[in-house]
Amino acid sequence: MPRLTLKGLSKSYGPVKVVDNVDLTLQEGEFVCLLGPSGCGKTTTLRMIAGFVEPTEGSISMDGEVFSAPGAVLPPERRRMSMIFQSYAIWPNMTVAENVAFGLKLQKLSSADVRDRVAQILKVVQMSHLADRYPAELSGGQQQRVALARAIVVKPAVLLLDEPLSNLDANLREEMRFEIRRLHDEFRITTVYVTHDQSEAMATADRIAVMNAGRIEQVDAPHLIYARPRTRFVAAFIGRTNLLAGHVANGEIGLDGFALPTAQLGEAVPDSARPILLSVRPQSMALHRSRPQAHDGRPVLSAVVAQRTYLGESWDYVVHPQQSGLQLRVTAPPLQVHEVGEAVWLEIDPQQIAVVA
């Protein structure tokens, strides 16, 4: 039985539908990220899971028991969940230890047990030495660790995180990202993590649910979300890509100015005549000064450099294939320098091309 099931979940405020027919299932111990741009409904979904928001349609159940349905919402305190908030919500009137102990005391544990478990979890998050400090005396990262400890120490059935790293500076964010994953690996708590930052999602999640305009567009493992986007939105939102519209006919995909045999693609394309949308990542193409040896029959096109931007780790070129109206972004290593207007050869790796639709 799945730990958490969202079934046809919707939430409307007046005529505005913020969450639209969301289905999602989490197995026990799974870590799922809700990823999407701001306003896509991911936080509302999370707050419905927590019991703070009543759904307009659909249901949420945990271990088979319905927790939320329209008109019948189990209050948050009876859901055996815990949550980490964007603002951390560390209570300023309690010390670090008191903050962490709060949930345990509500579970009516003996004070010895409470003490032991608080000490243990503070050690895990490396905060033992600050147990008696008040939150005002802590840095942002330290407060974040307290929030983590407070949420994990109660051994929740589901852990919810709402943009937990958005208030941290870049270096700390990266560190905490690994910390969160490390804690998950250690405790295997079923986790729903909301973020708009795809690298955060990639680094932490077992599966990512990409949301847009209230709907889930795709749920998949992080590398598949990147390599095999199934909607135009996912392809464009995750990483950078070139979206190419084409047409399938006679075992070939006809594109503007050139064609690809369907057999060369990494996934099967049904051979019926229809329009098709391809996602070609800039990394899946290469530029050459002279015509390369076309191994495995990879397509090679002659092109002209139209624009270039140096990004530090790589060059970002925009090239213009001859006899085509296309503009393609291509990534190249720092030392591979081409001038604007230079004629180049463009090599495409069809294995990495994703069929979006």
Add this chain to the structure above:
Amino acid sequence: MTETAAILPKAAAEEARRPAWLRRLRYLEPSNLLWILLVAALLFLVAVPIGKLLIVSFEQQGTGAFTLSNYATAYGRARYLEALANSLMLGALSSLLSVIFAVPMAWAVSRTDMPGKGFTWAIVMGAFIMPPYLGAVGWILLAGPNSGFLNQAWTWLTGLQAPLVNVYTFFGLALVIALHSFPLIFIFVKSALDLVSSEMEDAANILGAGTSTAMRKITLPLVWPAILGGIIVVFLETVALFGTPAIIGIPARINVVTTQLWQFFEYPVRVEVAAAYAMPLLLITVGMITVQKLLLARKGFVSQTGKGGERRPIKLGRWRWAVLGYCGFVGALAVVMPLMVLLQASFAKAWGRGLAWSNLTFENYAYLLFRHEMALTSIWNTLWFSAAAATAAVCIAVLVAYIVARKLVPFGSALAFLAMAPFVIPGIVMAIGFYAAYAAPPIALYGTALIIILAFTARFLPIAFANSAAAVRAVHPEMEEAARILGGGRLRTIARITAPLIIRSLIGGWLIVFIVASRELSAAVFLVGPRTRTMAVLLYDLSEAGNFEVLAAFGGLLLALTLILVAIGMKLAGRDFMLRRN
């Protein structure tokens, strides 16, 4: 449907068969019940008295039949209309004088390097906590045309018989009122000035404007909404004030709305006419708020420009002493001089005999404390009425503020509106509404402590609400959600998380309500019975008992009590707890 039933566990499936409302009941939060109680409380405290006032104004005495004759009576005499006009003029003059007192002081404290800012704060605080009717008595002692200390000193200095100042004039009345109202404008304007960035003035300076031009053209216009808001509050307070006009206005032969209302309460009591006569006060209030909205609708003001930029004190040079002198002057008028004469009188055998060892006595205090029939009772009444009213007001206010801030119920803003409504209802109108609604059977609260406590609660609910709303807003909702998701119910969360976080602010709010209630006269004077007189009412009664020495001593007791409370407040809720603007 069958599929759903299969997914639902057994208990839930049973639930589904029950009527919908019963199912909802299981998930009902206690807050919904509380909401109903609060609506009832607010209706009882605010809507019913005002509604009753409105209804009664159209009722015939005795029969309750519909009639317009109350309005005909209330506005049928030139004298009554004149009182109305007097009130309006008095309100305007007092507001103007208050602005003249308050704005330069606020500017000096907020924007300049004037020395003695602590002293200026003390003056404002002193003027704020001194009950206005006590100041009025002080000013009678100071500026009675023949006997006042100021006039006697003037005669002694110049040999002129004509008095220098006469408190028994329209201007005298307005001045005395303004001297105890200006702190309201000060608080408003100072907090607005604190938000004006120095860069605003720098920008004017760099274009060639001097300090005073920058102040006139840039700084003051930016805080205009605060000044206007202050003017409106002072105007409304003045129009609704009873004590000072009764003490000074009657000898000065100035009849105002409140003293006229009092006349309608003489035997036989004509509540119906009083209700009809109170209506313009409500209309004026509504009108002023509308005017304020219209005036401020278009321009951007400091409240919108936010906190950006740094703030530097303006260097005044030699002028700093002149500015301090002005503050000292206002302080002398508002606090020091009235307080000195009152203290002198309270320790005098006969205050007319002036300062002399042979005139010194503790008898006035001893009489009040040990032999007066009502003094101790009234002190006790004051303490517990005020405490009860403050507790009730803060409890209701914090619950409403919480429910509104957390959007726990639909139409929460209606609750907030009701809680804030008494702000625009003059205290005396409120009291008459309470009298009309609850004095007579079947409720028959006349002469009980309860009716006074309820009236105080309603009257000061807005203060408590503004305070509580600010306190609740300061607590991020996630603070509570964090506790709930860890297993704390709504009530436990409030007790363990929210309450500790807002308790300091609430104590401050409680004390403010307590202090203003302990000196409230306008509402109390219509509602007290023989054994429920408060200090303010007894002080008012003493003012017609012909013994200024005892009156002054009682005023001294009231002030001592207030000072103790203020000291407690500063200790518990911060030094500026009374002058903070929420």
Add this chain to the structure above:
Amino acid sequence: MRGMSRRGLLASAAIIGSGGPAMRAAAQDLPAHERELYEAARREGEITWYSGQQSAETSEAVGRAFGERYPGVHVNVVRSTSQVAFQRLSQDMRAGVAQCDVFSSTDYSHSTFLKQQGRLMPYTPRNAAGLLEFVRAAGDPDGHFHIFYIGVHLISRHTGQVPEAEAPRSWQDLLDPKWRNKLAVGHPGFSGAIGAWAVLMRKLYGWDYFTKLEKNRPQIGRSSIDPVTMLSAGERQVGVAVPSATALLAISRGNPQSLIYPTDGTVVVPSPSCIQKNAPHPNAAKLFMEYATGPEYFRVTRRYFSESLRQDVPPPDGAKPLDSIKLILPTPQDIEAGVPEVKEQWRDTFGI
């Protein structure tokens, strides 16, 4: 209830037993008619007195003195303003409870109203025979209510600023333009006594008296006591219709004032007291009536500068005996019909 009265009896027996000869002597000194009532009253043990007369301090002193004279009979003094006392009595009546034995107010109409309603117990105290004649006459001929308190209102002057030779002698003298800005007076809207005084002035001289008085710009206070304060302060020089008791108190405190008994009549306002028909302690109430019309009562109240209404008790220090001066007093009809009228006329004339 029986337990209570027995305990009261035991207590009084104990007091008499331990109090020794002096106490017993005091009881034996009582005139026969009082002793009889006292025996009955002692069984009742207490009496409740609603009063709007006198000051609180004086009322309490009367209660104490009564208890000393008649050991074992305690007076519950419920002192308030007259209107409130009457309101309290009305509430008792409506609720059907009998709490009040003796009711005293400064408003004549209260007692006439109660008499009309058949609420009063007629009783004419023997001691009333010793009251001044005009006082006796102002009481109810049928014995339903009696007078043992009157307000006496006259003129007072600031002795430092108004020498005796220049002082006004009568109410008429106050209209002299030389008193412009020098007079002080109360307000009939606030003070019943001032209302009564205004009714009498109107009766004697017509309302014209007040239009002329207005030309002298008197300072208007609220209570009839206010002018005393104004004189003490030196704010005004002549007090109009001031109550003698308050003025005498101020004089005793060293304020430079002196009373003037107007030649056209000192205003007295008789204030009646009555026993309730349903009085829970009827004998004690009768005894109280005897006491309050007898000399002991006035010996106590004159210490607080209340007027003596008996020939055998001298007036308070500084006051003239009332039977030696010309008095004018309003009839009950004057008060009932006249006061509401003069209030309105006053406001039209004085603008306040």
